[in-house]
Amino acid sequence: MPALIYDPAYGRYSFGDDHPFSPLRVAMVLDLLWELGHRLEPVAPVPATRQDLLAIHDEYYVRRVEELSAGKPVRDAQSYGLDTPDTPAFEGMDEAGRWLVGGTLLGARLIREGKEKRVLQLGGGLHHARRNFASGFCVYNDVALAVHSLIRRGLWVAYLDIDVHHGDGVQQILYDDKRAMTISLHESGQYLFPGTGDVHELGSGVGRGLKLNVPLEPLTEGDSYLEVLEKVVPPALEHFKPAVLVVQAGADAHYDDQLADLMLTTRDYEQIFRRILGWADAFTGGRVLFTLGGGYSLSATPRVWTLLALLVHGLPVPEQLPETWRRRWGRVLGDRPPTAFHDPSPLRADIPNRAEIRHRNLQVADRLLQGARPYWF
Amino acid sequence: MLVRDIMRSPAVAVSPDTTLQDAYRVMREQRFRHLPVVDGERLVGVVTDRDLRLATSALAAVPFPPGSRVAEVMSRDPLTADAADPVEDAARTMRERKIGCLPIVEDGRVVGIITGIDLLDALIRMTGIDKPAGRLEVRLPDHPGELARLMTFLAGRGLNVHSILTYPEGSESSRTVLRVASIETRQLAQELRKDGFEVLWPPEKPCPR
Numbered sequence: 001m002p003a004l005i006y007d008p009a010y011g012r013y014s015f016g017d018d019h020p021f022s023p024l025r026v027a028m029v030l031d032l033l034w035e036l037g038h039r040l041e042p043v044a045p046v047p048a049t050r051q052d053l054l055a056i057h058d059e060y061y062v063r064r065v066e067e068l069s070a071g072k073p074v075r076d077a078q079s080y081g082l083d084t085p086d087t088p089a090f091e092g093m094d095e096a097g098r099w100l101v102g103g104t105l106l107g108a109r110l111i112r113e114g115k116e117k118r119v120l121q122l123g124g125g126l127h128h129a130r131r132n133f134a135s136g137f138c139v140y141n142d143v144a145l146a147v148h149s150l151i152r153r154g155l156w157v158a159y160l161d162i163d164v165h166h167g168d169g170v171q172q173i174l175y176d177d178k179r180a181m182t183i184s185l186h187e188s189g190q191y192l193f194p195g196t197g198d199v200h201e202l203g204s205g206v207g208r209g210l211k212l213n214v215p216l217e218p219l220t221e222g223d224s225y226l227e228v229l230e231k232v233v234p235p236a237l238e239h240f241k242p243a244v245l246v247v248q249a250g251a252d253a254h255y256d257d258q259l260a261d262l263m264l265t266t267r268d269y270e271q272i273f274r275r276i277l278g279w280a281d282a283f284t285g286g287r288v289l290f291t292l293g294g295g296y297s298l299s300a301t302p303r304v305w306t307l308l309a310l311l312v313h314g315l316p317v318p319e320q321l322p323e324t325w326r327r328r329w330g331r332v333l334g335d336r337p338p339t340a341f342h343d344p345s346p347l348r349a350d351i352p353n354r355a356e357i358r359h360r361n362l363q364v365a366d367r368l369l370q371g372a373r374p375y376w377f
Numbered sequence: 378m379l380v381r382d383i384m385r386s387p388a389v390a391v392s393p394d395t396t397l398q399d400a401y402r403v404m405r406e407q408r409f410r411h412l413p414v415v416d417g418e419r420l421v422g423v424v425t426d427r428d429l430r431l432a433t434s435a436l437a438a439v440p441f442p443p444g445s446r447v448a449e450v451m452s453r454d455p456l457t458a459d460a461a462d463p464v465e466d467a468a469r470t471m472r473e474r475k476i477g478c479l480p481i482v483e484d485g486r487v488v489g490i491i492t493g494i495d496l497l498d499a500l501i502r503m504t505g506i507d508k509p510a511g512r513l514e515v516r517l518p519d520h521p522g523e524l525a526r527l528m529t530f531l532a533g534r535g536l537n538v539h540s541i542l543t544y545p546e547g548s549e550s551s552r553t554v555l556r557v558a559s560i561e562t563r564q565l566a567q568e569l570r571k572d573g574f575e576v577l578w579p580p581e582k583p584c585p586r
Contacts, residue, residue, distance in 0.1 A: 136560040193560040194509030349585040
């Protein structure tokens with residue numbers, strides 16, 4: 001039986017009502033699952049301890065988060081990416097961050113102890129956080145901590161990051177580690193935050209060839225996305241033979257996302273999630289931990305993540321959105337609130353150079369494999 | 378950014394009496410391609426891996442034997458730079474004279490060296506791509522105060538600018554590429570457009586019908 005991990009305390013990780021990283025997104029997922037008639041009982045985590053954080057984060061960084069969290073002024077907060085326009089300080093941010101980390105660590109533990117194979121942590125995925133630097137809404141790097149908790153007990157991990165932004169924090173923390181492979185598909189850093197994630201970033205030392213990046217063209221659509229995903233992921237997993245797959249399932253590559261420029265639909269996400277679950281079955285004995293991540297369209301993101309929850313649990317994907325759900329969330333669903341669960345298909349958007357985009361993405365995937373393969377043998 | 382910010386210091390040097398074989402070994406072991414040649418403290422030349430390879434090549438009319446002195450194959454009286462020179466001056470000198478390195482000399486002593494690779498590092502640092510940032514590209518009319526207006530706008534939102542690169546585009550306008558400490562560049566672009574700026578990146582996303 002797959003597990004869902006969640007606690008209402010996750011909602012405390014909030015930078016304010018006008019900030020895009022909104023707790024509403026997960027509330028909408030839970031409500032949608034409920035209205036669809038699924039009574040999934042989430043497992044409640046406990047917050048991670050300070051000691052847990054120090055497996056990755058520097059003590060002087062954690063101390064500054066704690067001080068800001070307690071409402072104390074920290075003179076050099078900005079030098080650590082804290083209290084910035086993207087990642088403002090708020091009271092209780094330390095504890096809120098530790099709740100999310102606790103959930104992702106619990107997911108890793110359930111898999112490690114053989115209690116579960118498929119786990120969905122309904123939060124976290126804070127992949128930009130560095131050892132001593134907050135960035136892009138991320139304070140504590142729950143995914144890097146979860147990966148670390150697995151590899152230090154001998155379970156090698158493949159980390160797949162489908163957030164539209166490069167998973168820079170996770171990559172950097174594991175850059176020279178041979179026990180973790182990271183694969184990130186994202187809009188090219190030439191155009192999008194955080195600017196990294198080039199194909200030439202392959203890892204260092206014994207980790208070389210195990211950090212894979214697929215920077216995609218702006219306006220990339222689902223068919224091109226799936227094409228490169230299938231080209232890169234299976235051979236990489238085939239080579240690395242991980243024990244566990246950890247997936248950061250950001251939903252911000254959706255066409256309605258206001259922070260980035262990719263053009264995926266919910267149908268594309270369904271294909272992506274089905275592929276990932278299939279790869280987990282084929283390469284890791286079914287062991288896969290999903291976290292959330294970015295995803296800032298309140299119309300699209302709850303549907304993408306609900307879809308993920310349904311597929312993880314082997315439940316059917318509905319045709320329509322429940323009327324009660326649509327009415328309850330009408331005020332945040334935008335000018336053209338969806339009535340069907342899936343986006344209209346096919347996506348009719350004026351995309352210049354569609355063929356050129358697809359061609360360039362394929363070339364990038366080829367260049368990545370050419371660069372990485374020599375280190376695999 | 379000054380030469381002293383990017384130079385390798387101290388520089389590993391050899392003497393004019395060093396053999397080609399020994400100079401080659403130093404280059405191999407330390408992974409250098411350029412060695413200043415000093416007589417006591419005085420800089421007398423530069424020897425590169427290319428000098429060694431050409432001098433000892435089987436294709437040369439009379440190849441130098443490995444035991445020859447560096448003084449016989451080095452470039453004499455090399456161009457040098459000062460640690461306080463701006464890096465762009467050093468870059469221009471190297472480009473115009475088609476050379477791969479500049480020894481940095483202070484009071485007649487070699488205190489460091491820069492190569493083409495160091496200039497690439499400088500370019501990377503200048504464009505700020507070693508920090509997480511979002512990219513904005515704005516076309517500004519070529520008038521005094523336009524850049525200031527843009528920076529005031531960003532400062533007003535408490536945004537840190539990691540790097541700014543601006544270059545002329547035709548005679549009427551200049552293109553400014555900024556790397557700002559924000560993941561929300563689309564929102565920013567929208568606000569900039571509202572304020573009358575011509576934002577080239579990020580563009581408006583096509584809206585599905």
